[in-house]
Amino acid sequence: MATLGLIGSGHIGKTLARLAVDGGLDVVLSNSRGPETLADLAADLGPRARAATAAEAAAAGDWVVVTIPLVAYTRVEREPLAGKTVIDTMNYYPERDGRFEGLDDGTTTSSELFQQHLGASAHVVKAFNNIFFRHLAALGRPAGADDRTALPIAGDDADAKRHATELLGILGYDAVDAGPLAKGRLFQPGTPAYGAPYAQDKDAPFAQQDAGPAPAALVREFLARAGD
Numbered sequence: 001m002a003t004l005g006l007i008g009s010g011h012i013g014k015t016l017a018r019l020a021v022d023g024g025l026d027v028v029l030s031n032s033r034g035p036e037t038l039a040d041l042a043a044d045l046g047p048r049a050r051a052a053t054a055a056e057a058a059a060a061g062d063w064v065v066v067t068i069p070l071v072a073y074t075r076v077e078r079e080p081l082a083g084k085t086v087i088d089t090m091n092y093y094p095e096r097d098g099r100f101e102g103l104d105d106g107t108t109t110s111s112e113l114f115q116q117h118l119g120a121s122a123h124v125v126k127a128f129n130n131i132f133f134r135h136l137a138a139l140g141r142p143a144g145a146d147d148r149t150a151l152p153i154a155g156d157d158a159d160a161k162r163h164a165t166e167l168l169g170i171l172g173y174d175a176v177d178a179g180p181l182a183k184g185r186l187f188q189p190g191t192p193a194y195g196a197p198y199a200q201d202k203d204a205p206f207a208q209q210d211a212g213p214a215p216a217a218l219v220r221e222f223l224a225r226a227g228d
């Protein structure tokens, strides 16, 4: 059975863990404080889930999702992620993360910084960053469902993007390939594709609304609105 490793088990980590268990994956959870603080969550998720250190979750995962505040990205250990598909959900919020010059002036993106930190042997794919966790919990559907939702992905390695697309499929989502990691800027905070596609009213603040499905064609439209 394939395993999803999670570095970070907060709003998004927990939500992905539930979707993964429901999709038949084993899950290894981790956070910054240690596995004992995740015992209740692991028990809730059932026998497919266990808690471990971040390095153990990284080593165990066929895919490893890093879902922590961006400010902590340099604390992610490189060695256990070598050769892995690493899914990056992180967003840059200066009020939470502090200022990053290259992000403020637009010369780079948060996922490119993370890729540089990990080095070329890890293959970073940006995904799940543009959907509110409550909407992520609600919109997963089996492949082929009329109301199946799509999420954008970006990455520099084609095999890793295929691998990430496979994970999205298991979790109940289609993928829309937005291009290389640098194109992650098309669905980062502040863009049209950030949050809004997955709300019922796609023109109103997304976090105050119930979830509404977003098929691939609609997600492409939202990405195009960000321009190049």
Ligand SMILES: NC(=O)c1ccc[n+]([C@@H]2O[C@H](COP(=O)([O-])OP(=O)(O)OC[C@H]3O[C@@H](n4cnc5c(N)ncnc54)[C@H](OP(=O)(O)O)[C@@H]3O)[C@@H](O)[C@H]2O)c1
Pocket: 007, 008, 009, 010, 011, 012, 013, 030, 031, 032, 033, 034, 054, 067, 068, 069, 070, 072, 075, 076, 089, 090, 091, 092, 128, 129, 130, 131, 132, 133, 134
């Ligand atoms: N919330 C959303 O709807 C949403 C949607 C899309 C993307 N995002 C982005 O996804 C990321 C996670 O968001 P979230 O809302 O899930 O955050 P959160 O609820 O605050 O959870 C953060 C998790 O990261 C863990 N963590 C922090 N530093 C760590 C480290 N060095 N090693 C291992 N684990 C560490 C925390 O563990 P401890 O509690 O033990 O420190 C916690 O489990 C953020 O970058 C956010 O911007 C969030």
